[in-house]
């Protein structure tokens with residue numbers, strides 16, 4: 181197979197030749213990967229240009245981490261790997277956090293990074309942006325590959341796609357040495373080397389015996405509970421999941437990104453009675469949800485003393501018994517598993533015990549009623565509830581809007597207050613509780629779905645990706661960012677008793693984030709009351725213009741670490757002295 185640089189080829193032959201640049205473009209297009217989230221530079225600038233010229237949408241960000249978070253959430257929303265493209269060493273490292281985040285959250289993503297001269301890197305002779313990227317990526321993602329020869333690009337891309345989406349999805353690293361792009365080969369042989377991946381994420385059908393075992397346990401329950409995780413939302417088996425949950429009649433609890441799989445206002449939704457159902461349930465069926473810290477590992481005081489049986493539905497067999505005994509593991513993809521449940525349940529499935537469902541309903545109504553007046557308060561400065569009450573109504577009126585949410589109080593309170601009505605309409609910090617996903621997710625969410633985005637951001641959280649408001653303006657995206665500006669992390673009231681430096685958790689007081697948006701031609705609004713906030717958000721969603729609303733929140737309103745202050749370590753010494 182002829183291979184070399186264009187310079188070595190006789191000028192007349194180039195008609196029948198292709199190169200690494202074009203093979204990579206063709207391989208991506210052949211597999212329907214037509215959007216790339218990118219930051220250009222050596223050695224991938226020309227590749228980005230050529231990809232754009234070839235009809236791929238190449239969106240350039242201001243920082244690779246944000247491009248990476250965009251790719252990760254694109255994967256979640258589409259079930260196809262989201263593609264992030266970066267330069268070598270520092271660009272690669274900037275993208276790596278998002279790749280690890282994608283893997284932890286089970287989002288399919290491919291990080292493609294250019295890399296420097298192999299021979300020099302391996303001898304550590306100090307090349308431009310020298311780094312053994314493959315070795316570093318390996319420990320932080322599901323799979324990592326390097327393509328050294330143009331004729332292997334087709335196979336390399338195919339492997340990356342399969343690794344990202346099959347089984348439990350995750351992040352894949354594809355190392356693309358600079359020399360690869362310029363390699364030339366016969367065009368016909370190049371075409372033949374490409375692979376269109378067939379059935380990239382094969383269905384994984386659960387064993388009938390496992391399905392029966394799970395249904396037997398569920399049927400035996402006096403106080404059943406179904407927990408839906410973002411794995412269930414990812415599956416895009418929305419109708420089957422709804423039919424199954426409704427057929428069981430059991431209360432269900434959505435994890436934050438599973439909200440909207442069934443509407444939060446559904447009569448079986450136990451979101452507003454979370455502590456009651458976790459404590460009192462006797463059988464818990466988890467569907468695409470893991471028993472990690474977000475569910476207190478399935479034990480401890482949140483789960484009460486009553487003995488419980490756990491049923492777990494997950495594509496990853498290793499997930500079973502991760503924290504507590506799973507009496508009925510069901511391994512398979514969520515769509516196939518839920519369909520198997522529906523088929524095996526047949527016509528005869530009694531309703532959930534009425535005593536239980538009415539107790540949950542009563543608790544839920546009590547909590548909702550308690551919350552209602554707080555959400556209607558007109559306090560100035562605004563508190564979280566007054567501002568969130570406004571946003572809750574707006575999402576109710578515009579249920580197709582995608583909510584992006586990060587922060588501490590801004591996250592924890594918005595998660596509880598803002599009801600979601602449709603699947604995959606709430607995107608947030610995920611398994612790690614990571615700050616910085618905001619603007620990347622906002623860009624990808626609207627690019628991938630066409631729906632407008634409402635990004636509800638703590639002022640600290642926003643800062644991690646704030647420069648991407650320029651990106652939002654540049655591509656003229658229908659994104660409305662609302663910053664809950666309480667002058668700091670958790671609160672804006674901390675004081676440093678030791679010297680003149682500000683306390684570690686506070687920011688410039690009275691900052692005007694809205695001016696940032698205006699700097700790039702977007703709409704900026706400073707909102708000091710619930711009414712101003714309502715008008716500004718509605719105007720933004722009507723106009724679809726890039727908008728940033730600086731919502732002025734009482735600096736004293738928040739609490740340390742939002743709802744997870746208990747995770748802060750306490751000194752035994754302090755306790756002794758107290």
Ligand SMILES: Cc1ncc(C[n+]2csc(CCOP(=O)(O)OP(=O)(O)O)c2C)c(N)n1
Nearest residue numbers: 587588589590615638639640641668669670
């Ligand atoms: C990458 C990353 N760095 C740091 C943190 C720690 N952290 C958790 S929440 C938070 C910011 C909370 O402040 P803000 O976004 O303003 O929300 P508020 O509670 O003030 O509403 C930080 C820095 C994190 N979760 N992720």
Ligand SMILES: [Mg+2]
Nearest residue numbers: 638639668669
């Ligand atoms: Mg804050």
